Amino acid sequence: MDTKTIVSVDIGGTKIACGLVTLGGETPVVESVVKVPTDAQLGGEHVLATVIEQVKAAIERCDGDPVGVGISSAGVVNPRNGDITYANELMPGWGGTALGAEVTAECGLPCRVLNDVHAHALGEARHGGGRDASSCLVVAVGTGIGGAFVEHGHIMLGAHDEAGHIGHVCCPAAAGIPCSCGASAHLEPIAAGPGIIREYIRLGGDELCADGTPMHGAEIDARAAAGDEAAIGAEHRAGLALGEVLGSMCNMLDPACVILSGSVAQCGRNWSNAMTEGFKSQAMPPVATTPIVGGELGGDAPLIGAAENFVSSGYAEC
Template sequence: MADTKRVVALDIGGTKIASALVTLVPGERPRVDAVGKVPTEAKRGGAVVLERAIESVRRVIEETGAAIDGIGVSSAGVIDPRTGDVTYANEIMPGWGGTHLGAELEAAFGVQARVMNDVHAHALGEARWGAGLGKSSCLVVAVGTGIGGAFVNAGSILLGAHNEAGHIGHVCCTDAVGVPCSCGATGHLEPIAAGPGIIDRYLELGGSELTPSGDPVDGAYIDRLAAAGDEAAIAAEARSGHAIGEVLGSMCNMFDPDCVILSGSVAQCGPAWHDAMARGWNESVMPPVAKTPVVSGSLGGDAPLVGAAENVVSSGYAEFA
């Protein structure tokens, strides 16, 4: 078909780089093929990450033999989608900030490359082809090792004057009063509600640092303990869930989305977390938006790849459409 577009999509995170060929046909769900993953090796510096990103694009082209129409990138860090530059990245990806990612990919492959923040890409994929399909607007929140978000209205992401809109992990909440955040502020959602915050709280409450098999505790182990009635595990998950619910309710008061799409590993926790989230929600949400549905993402790991590819053929930002 003449309107079919084939885009190499990359999802660059602190741990791994995922790559795939995404085929976009108007009116049809995007097809994701030739998915591959390689370690990011972020600690080796931004130049190494860039090299591995270029290698990932080359792998997809060579494996599929496709003539590609562009490269779509989902990347950790603060991204200027106007230029494709990584304007800021934290200590998880040293040297990644300042990378001219879009320009480097265009120079290497001779096709257009568009870059967006990883949570924005995830949100765009879910809004256009996942749990938000058919909705006029949605607030997308991913809760895992960190917490990110994006507000999507009429298929376009709210970007903000400094490319920072959607940083819901850095909204204040009552459960986090006095708790320092990695950004330098205090009282933010992320340090208490993301996965590491749950582990920290469990240990503060007297939980063991090791599982019976001698492995370091992780979120999945704490969730199993909570299901079995362990009080420290229940309290750790409850603080996270309550904080998430409080902030989601507040954000719905402000944005009034058609739905909230919740994804990420922490959102897979059991009743201790979800019951607390419901309590936090009910305490903060206003009556007109109290029935806003909170649903799970449906695209899984394909969401940022689909979103990054969509951004190449139909900009994810209204101001660039």
């Protein structure tokens, strides 16, 4: 197989990463990655201009001629034309951006765009934790919770291109708790990082770390390992809720494996034991032994997935 180099971009709410991904060898090669602030609060036009600037700079850094541009972007994406069809308040003015068409017009290269979690999942499914599996459910747990189901290397998009929003499924432990999407009783507000911090403080934990900085997840995890009861309680609630939802999703989708990535998935034994407990409580016997493994590609996953999407159209209509 001939190697191909793609300019690959990952657009998030806080940063934009842009580099070169070469596919076709034994493993993908990711190099020359530059990260800049998204400055999302400045609006969609500013973000678009930053993306175009970074793509042009990456083309200049490339020794040869890249074949195109693959983009992983926050928001709901129409992967057939590269438009951003919806974005929440974290990316004001990003919804409605004709991202793929604008990048092609300004940079002179064909472009394909995929949602960031879908791209992350495609990278992990083909080259990371799911590379030997026929199907996988990929769940990223950090500031928010996103997911995607990949079967035989193809992403299930759904009728509205937003399949995989596992953070926005009903969760009994979240009853009455409002979600950023406008609904309530969803998984994300209690199982993502901010929810763990809120619960820790509610249970009597400190609002600030010893150095005066705001409390964060890594500190709570360290305190849980040291026996802090509030930290243990906050992590247990989050892990248990996530595990229950994962068990339910495996009952429905029956993936060959579940891949967990993101900062919360790096938590220690207290969180992981609770997650396993929740999973076993809900998974039906045929899927109770589904392996739950960690992601292997880290921050390179969406860049690799965006490049893969460019060369192989790794998605399905439903």
